[in-house]
Amino acid sequence: MTDFSSLSLHEAVNGLRAKSFSAVELAEATVVAAEAAQGPLNCFTGIDGERALDMARASDGRLAKGEGGALEGVPVAIKDLFAVKGVETTASSNILKGFKPEYESTVTQNLWDAGAVFFAKTAMDEFAMGSSNETAAPGPVVNPWRANGSAAKLAPGGSSGGSAAALAAGISYGATGTDTGGSIRQPAAFAGLVGVKPTYGRCSRWGVVAFASSLDHPGPFGKTVKDAALLTRVMSGHDPKDSTSYQGEVPDFAAAADRPVKGLRIGIPKEYRVDGMPGEIETLWREGAKWLEAQGAEIVDISLPMTKYALPAYYIIAPAEASSNLARYDGMRFGARVEGGDLNDTYEKTRAAGFGREVQRRILIGTYVLSAGYYDAYYLKALKVRRRIYEDFTSAFEKVDAILTPATPSAAFEIGSKAKADPIEMYLNDIFTVTANIAGIPAMSVPAGLDKDGLPLGLQVIAPALDEETMFAVAGALERAAGFTAKADKWW
Amino acid sequence: MPVTPDDVRRIAKLARIAEPADRIDALTGELNGILKWVELLDEVDVAGAEPMTTPVLSALPLREDAVTDGGVRDAILTNAPKAEEGFFVVPKSVE
Numbered sequence: 209m210t211d212f213s214s215l216s217l218h219e220a221v222n223g224l225r226a227k228s229f230s231a232v233e234l235a236e237a238t239v240v241a242a243e244a245a246q247g248p249l250n251c252f253t254g255i256d257g258e259r260a261l262d263m264a265r266a267s268d269g270r271l272a273k274g275e276g277g278a279l280e281g282v283p284v285a286i287k288d289l290f291a292v293k294g295v296e297t298t299a300s301s302n303i304l305k306g307f308k309p310e311y312e313s314t315v316t317q318n319l320w321d322a323g324a325v326f327f328a329k330t331a332m333d334e335f336a337m338g339s340s341n342e343t344a345a346p347g348p349v350v351n352p353w354r355a356n357g358s359a360a361k362l363a364p365g366g367s368s369g370g371s372a373a374a375l376a377a378g379i380s381y382g383a384t385g386t387d388t389g390g391s392i393r394q395p396a397a398f399a400g401l402v403g404v405k406p407t408y409g410r411c412s413r414w415g416v417v418a419f420a421s422s423l424d425h426p427g428p429f430g431k432t433v434k435d436a437a438l439l440t441r442v443m444s445g446h447d448p449k450d451s452t453s454y455q456g457e458v459p460d461f462a463a464a465a466d467r468p469v470k471g472l473r474i475g476i477p478k479e480y481r482v483d484g485m486p487g488e489i490e491t492l493w494r495e496g497a498k499w500l501e502a503q504g505a506e507i508v509d510i511s512l513p514m515t516k517y518a519l520p521a522y523y524i525i526a527p528a529e530a531s532s533n534l535a536r537y538d539g540m541r542f543g544a545r546v547e548g549g550d551l552n553d554t555y556e557k558t559r560a561a562g563f564g565r566e567v568q569r570r571i572l573i574g575t576y577v578l579s580a581g582y583y584d585a586y587y588l589k590a591l592k593v594r595r596r597i598y599e600d601f602t603s604a605f606e607k608v609d610a611i612l613t614p615a616t617p618s619a620a621f622e623i624g625s626k627a628k629a630d631p632i633e634m635y636l637n638d639i640f641t642v643t644a645n646i647a648g649i650p651a652m653s654v655p656a657g658l659d660k661d662g663l664p665l666g667l668q669v670i671a672p673a674l675d676e677e678t679m680f681a682v683a684g685a686l687e688r689a690a691g692f693t694a695k696a697d698k699w700w
Numbered sequence: 701m702p703v704t705p706d707d708v709r710r711i712a713k714l715a716r717i718a719e720p721a722d723r724i725d726a727l728t729g730e731l732n733g734i735l736k737w738v739e740l741l742d743e744v745d746v747a748g749a750e751p752m753t754t755p756v757l758s759a760l761p762l763r764e765d766a767v768t769d770g771g772v773r774d775a776i777l778t779n780a781p782k783a784e785e786g787f788f789v790v791p792k793s794v795e
Contacts, residue, residue: 310775409756422753451760520738531715538716540790542779551793556718568717572727573734575715576703586738591751593744598752631730632737648755673755 212237213378214695217282217435220381224271224281231271231281235264235325238283241379242328248700251349251364251373252328253288254296260327267323278442280323285374285383288329289336290316290426291415295326299417300344301334303537303544303562313415314447315384315426322442330370330383334564335534336391336419339637340626341369343566348623351399352377352696355661359699362620362663365395365637368429372399375429376696382439383429388419389522390616390641392427393653397615397666400655400694401429402436402683405641407674408648409454410440412447420529421452423522423645433654433683437461440676456674464677465684470504472682475608479515480640482617488659489614496612496656496667499689500682508608514600517593518643519635524577524590525646530567531574537562569631598647605672610682613640615653615666640668650676654683655692664694702732 210229212220223229239257246252260283267281291297291309298304312320320326333343340363341349351364352373364373368385372395375383385392387405396403404427411426418424428443430436441461447453476497481490497507539545539558546561548554563571577586604611617639626634644651650673653666667686671679703711708728712719719727773786782789 307779310772310778407756408754448761448763452754454756455758455761514744517741517744520740523734524738524741535716539781541776541788543781545781548791551791552716553718554791555716556713559716560718560720563717568719569727569730571715571717572708572711573731576707576711576731576735579711579714588751589741589746590738591753592746592749593741595749595752596744596746598755630733632733 213241215381216431217381217438218432220282221279231264231267231325232261234281235260235283235327238327238379242374245377245379245700249350249352249373249377250347251331251370251377253298253300253331253346253370255328256295256326260325263325267325270323277321277323278438279319282324282381283327284319284324285328285330285371285380286316286326287332287368287371287384287386289332289386289417290384292316292326292329295329297329297417299335300332300346301562301564301567302345303559305544307542309415311415314412314449315416315443318443318445328374330368330374332370333367334567335417335530336367336386336388337530337566337570338366339390339394339634340623341366342623342627343564345564349373350623351620352700353399353620353663354696354699355663361623363398363623365398365620367391369395371429372396372401375399375401375431377700378695382435384443385427385429386416387425387427387645388423388526389645390638392429393641393651393666393668394616394637396429397653397655397664398620400664400692400696401431402433402652402654403427403429404436404440404652405644405650406440406444406676407454407650409452410444410676412450412453414447414449418533420526421533422529423526425645433465433680433687434462436652437465437680454674459677461676461680464680467677467681467684468504469500469681469685472505472610472678473508473608474500474505474682475508475510475604475611477510477512477515477604477611477613479512480613482639485614485617486659489617489665492657492665493612493614493667496686500612500685503685503689510604510608510611512600512604512643514597515643518597518646519639521590521593521597521646522642523573523635524586525594527570527574528578528587529574531571531578534567534571594646597643601647601649610678611670612682613668613670615640615668619659619661619663619665644670649673650679652679652683654686654690656686656690657692658694703728703735
């Protein structure tokens with residue numbers, strides 16, 4: 209009997225092709241594991257065993273004929289921000305409770321076309337606004353990882369925390385996420401996984417519930433760099449339904465993960481050292497640079513002086529775009545409605561009841577910075593700062609081929625530990641990841657080690673726009689050197 | 701310039717969110733905290749900087765001006781909180 213939970217995506221693909229097990233067996237095991245984990249981890253917003261078995265049977269049929277796509281028969285968990293036709297899609301918000309889209313997101317369609325099997329939607333911070341999964345309407349997701357000798361519940365990061373938890377618990381073989389300020393890379397780092405945010409436009413946003421349109425990046429989680437690279441390739445591609453979707457070819461990213469890094473110049477930006485960052489993260493970062501140097505890369509000290517402005521710029525741009533995008537939730541065409549005395553009263557009551565506090569806070573900030581008399585001072589200013597941040601990266605990329613930084617300023621923290629704090633304290637989680645969203649350039653996190661409490665820590669690789677191949681090559685080199693094989697001890 | 705509780709009530713009205721009276725003071729504090737923090741951007745010299753939304757510059761794609769979708773009224777109405785005879789039902793909005 210195969211231990212399905214320990215398989216990587218590539219091992220699952222190969223096992224199915226070699227007929228070591230069937231897609232139905234794999235889907236059944238996945239659904240059983242998902243149902244058993246849902247109580248303790250709360251990582252799914254819905255599990256659909258019936259659909260999983262139907263799709264798995266179809267995959268077995270294709271595999272029997274020697275046919276099938278790159279992911280034929282492999283279960284992939286889908287963040288609840290992606291529309292899956294006929295499956296409740298809520299963005300973990302009460303305002304979308306019961307919403308069953310009549311259409312399929314392009315990214316999930318690409319996965320199904322490659323043979324992937326749907327089995328569950330994963331929980332997330334409401335409308336992807338959060339860094340801990342504590343803003344999810346159905347309650348927080350629990351990280352499968354625990355500190356040594358402790359039973360305290362840790363946050364899986366966010367906003368794609370359910371995807372990270374499901375994969376780290378060995379329930380799935382890949383998962384989708386979206387990354388607006390770090391929402392794939394931060395949970396990946398907190399859960400010992402690989403998380404990829406491709407270049408803006410690589411993955412279509414069509415059918416993905418919009419948060420901040422110019423910052424939203426769909427991307428995958430994988431257990432390995434190659435798994436994540438394969439998922440990135442399958443999910444990417446031009447989509448006529450998204451006018452910002454990139455029209456060029458999609459390279460073979462998994463092959464790029466094997467490329468040598470000899471001769472590559474790797475930048476170490478001095479601004480990615482922050483007050484209060486544990487010494488272990490600094491040490492791991494230095495170690496990561498040494499691993500690359502040992503494989504023939506050249507380490508170059510660089511400066512990205514605009515770094516500290518990325519997060520404040522983000523907290524103007526993202527709420528502004530969110531306030532506009534979330535205007536559609538008015539209780540008229542879909543989602544929940546709370547009847548009021550007249551039309552405006554209905555709107556106001558519906559939105560007050562349907563949106564959680566963090567979402568309301570961001571809509572209010574966004575409404576304010578876009579309101580008459582403040583647009584230039586806040587929103588336009590932030591878009592100009594955005595240009596400066598981008599220029600920082602373009603001048604750095606004249607000297608280096610990729611940049612190495614820590615993925616997060618800490619390891620996973622306890623659920624509730626930041627609940628009473630100033631919202632800005634939670635926002636600071638994204639300090640290392642948000643720069644790549646502002647610039648739209650590809651970035652990914654790779655698990656690189658454990659801290660003193662036995663919790664995973666990640667390193668981040670940032671590359672120039674559309675050069676995911678170099679990013680995967682560097683990530684592959686880090687993975688080989690780190691030899692990260694730790695798994696969360698099963699307690700759930 | 702900090703926002704006042706009256707500003708917050710006005711913003712909430714613009715955003716069409718019925719913020720309960722007992723939340724206004726707390727929200728005023730939270731919003732001012734964030735607005736104070738983003739003042740950091742005043743340090744940046746943005747003279748001559750072109751506002752930016754995306755790093756991959758390409759012309760917006762054009763296509764034939766032809767109908768490519770539609771005719772799916774019933775599908776569109778499926779998720780309506782209220783629908784009758786092929787229409788969305790909304791509260792009266794014209795006096």
